Amino acid sequence: MSVESATTAPRHDIVPGTGPDAVVPPIKRTAPIVAAKTLFGAQQKPAPLVARSIGFYSKGCLAGGVQLPVNGPAWQAMRLSRNRNWGHPALIATIERFAVEARTLDGWAGLLVGDISQPRGGPMLTGHASHQIGLDADIWFTPMPGRELTRQEREDMSAVSMLAPGHLAVDPKVWTPQHVSLIKRAAGYADVERVLVHPAIKKALCEGAAPAPDRAWLGKVRPVWGHFYHFHIRLGCPKGLTGCQPQPPTGADDGCGKELDEWYLRMTAPPKPAGPPAPPEPPKPPLTLEQLPTECRVVLAAETAAPVTKPAKVK
Numbered sequence: 001m002s003v004e005s006a007t008t009a010p011r012h013d014i015v016p017g018t019g020p021d022a023v024v025p026p027i028k029r030t031a032p033i034v035a036a037k038t039l040f041g042a043q044q045k046p047a048p049l050v051a052r053s054i055g056f057y058s059k060g061c062l063a064g065g066v067q068l069p070v071n072g073p074a075w076q077a078m079r080l081s082r083n084r085n086w087g088h089p090a091l092i093a094t095i096e097r098f099a100v101e102a103r104t105l106d107g108w109a110g111l112l113v114g115d116i117s118q119p120r121g122g123p124m125l126t127g128h129a130s131h132q133i134g135l136d137a138d139i140w141f142t143p144m145p146g147r148e149l150t151r152q153e154r155e156d157m158s159a160v161s162m163l164a165p166g167h168l169a170v171d172p173k174v175w176t177p178q179h180v181s182l183i184k185r186a187a188g189y190a191d192v193e194r195v196l197v198h199p200a201i202k203k204a205l206c207e208g209a210a211p212a213p214d215r216a217w218l219g220k221v222r223p224v225w226g227h228f229y230h231f232h233i234r235l236g237c238p239k240g241l242t243g244c245q246p247q248p249p250t251g252a253d254d255g256c257g258k259e260l261d262e263w264y265l266r267m268t269a270p271p272k273p274a275g276p277p278a279p280p281e282p283p284k285p286p287l288t289l290e291q292l293p294t295e296c297r298v299v300l301a302a303e304t305a306a307p308v309t310k311p312a313k314v315k
Helices: 003-008 036-041 089-106 151-156 177-188 199-208 216-220 258-268 295-301
Strands: 052-056 059-063 075-077 111-113 136-140 192-197 221-223 230-235
Touching: 036 295, 052 295, 059 295, 075 089, 089 111, 089 136, 089 177, 089 230, 177 192, 177 199, 177 216, 177 230, 192 199, 192 216, 199 221, 199 258, 216 221, 221 258
Parallel strands: 075 111, 192 221
Antiparallel strands: 052 059, 111 136, 136 230, 192 230
16 A cells, blocks of 8 residues: 555545534533543544544544554564554555565564554553554564564563663664664655654764765654654654644754754753752643544544454464
């Protein structure tokens, strides 16, 4: 499936009464407030609507989600018990293309794909503030083994950290030029807006990349905390899709100068002198359905349809 066809041709038929113009179900004021993560985390099937990413990456939902097959010619989905291998058709098409091209063109053994989104997106019961609208995916730095993993292995297998002790540099024992090629390929796709990695990995990419002018892709690679067992690819809002809230564009430079230096200043700053312990801040209340875009109520209430993709059997 091409990225172009995925963005224009939904993989679901619309169920009557559940289209974009459907009446929004009211929220019963007498009912107790339930966290949105509880409501969306309970959904096992996608909403049978036209494929749409609704809202923002960390505050939205997914209509017409498509499931990444658990096995492909160059990928295997991990942590199947979470049921988080769902995404917008454009993202699923990009992952499949990325996996095949990374193997055939770069010699990567194959992708191990972590969390994408829940069947209807939305907040998750555990982990991830983002991954809510079907445009985010985690890809392990560990290459796919040369055999099909069992279901239990996909639950138990641990990813490998790319960082040396101290987390200020990559570990040369595990970091390879192939990792640079892998991330460069991901960042090179036009619909990929960001690739999120740990600052030390960003530094290694800056040092290992070719000189200008072949450095434009580095501007898409953004340093963030964590992200040293996997990297995170994020698509921009598909063209012509209403209701999807975009992020500001990344900078025009490669991000290897002042911005990265500031990250290292924070990472190497001496600890502040110990003082009296501050009172703990109250936990932030979880998002509720009322705080999500109104269309997410339609997504949540849509009648369940048969799965779009029949998952392959995993031992």
